[in-house]
Amino acid sequence: MCSHYQTLKDAEKLLKKFGVHPPARAYSYDMRPGYEGLFVRRTIGSVGREAVVGHWGLARRGIRVSPAVSTFNARSDRLETARTFQAAWQAGQRCIIPADAIFEPDWRQKYQIATRFTRSDGAPLGLAGLWDIAVDAGGEPMETYTMITVNADNHTLFKLYHGLNDEKRMAVLLPDEAHDAWLDAVPDQAMGMLRGAPAEAWTATPMPVGNATNLSLF
Template identity: 50%
Template sequence: MCSHYQTLKDADLLLKKFGVREKPAPLGKYDMWPRYQGVFVRRPVEHDTGDEAVPEREASVGRWGLISAMTKPDGLDKAGKLSTFNARSETAPKSFTFGNAWRRAQHCIIPADAIFEPDWRSGAAVATRFTRVDGAPMGIAGLWDRWRDSAGHLQESYTMLTINADDDPLFRDYHQAGKEKRMVVILPEGAYGDWLTAPADATRDFLVPYPADRLIATPQK
């Protein structure tokens, strides 16, 4: 699972690499942790209205830690304390938290310069920074949802999808021994458009490991 990543320092890359027309307002944060407000890319909700002014993709800002649209307006205190920043792809479709977003194919892409995972092979957790070999930003597959708070305001949120990494040549070495290894889904750039428009029954087709030889793992001192 990933509980720490770095968003894009260069906001122009949102336009160049992720195909959005407008940059969101600066967040003021580079290191992202659960419950922070972060940027995610999605197909606009209004895309299917037939309005030609609606872009193919947009950059939105929401809470990293998905809160289901099914959450009651007064249920934030309970829902907001849950660890919903990662979604297990094996159980997400039937989960109360993630099921609505999965069934509605509310796919998103989380732009990231890097993700972090702990290396326990020395007996102590060593934070390790993962980046692409070519230096390009990562596009992490996620789900988004929106819920209405007690004041009637719509609140956006998102999560990263994860898959088993027990046999992955890179990520199998991270996290504690004896526990299941997990990894986020890093999408190939050529799959961004297909992922954002894929129906729910095609979601699993995209949930595959990113080639290990295209990533660099750097221990942090």
């Protein structure tokens, strides 16, 4: 599970890596569930891409967004069956979530140490996601999105994080050359793309003890 990440704010990197310009609407950098973040999708009715600001926590089309519902992550093994995700999955409403870093908790000590994961080559992360249009408290249309995760029980790096007795999970880092394929894939093709990037693709940096991040809930 990933409940904390830092989205990409660098306009030059957004254009170079994801082919989009920053949206006019403001969005958060240090992301928590329910915050307004950035995702990239196919421009509706076009083959181009667009950057969209949305609520991190997917809600189905026409459903009112609820902060109490934990839909900021979507398990890959539930995309085809969970009511919250299956319509968006089958409709091909896939997106890419640009990010500087994701955070996971390390509980191998007596206390939690937040660990910041970045790409080992220094490039931005492009994470697999889904989007849908729900409604806000006032009944107005509201963009929402979720980050897809896969099992990491046997992953060399990510199996070391989360609670000692918890199932290990990790976000899906898409290869740069697969961005278009992910956005355009039919469900069977897209499911085959959901796998964890190898350990050498990541750099894990423990945050200083006492840092505010370490006091946060993951």
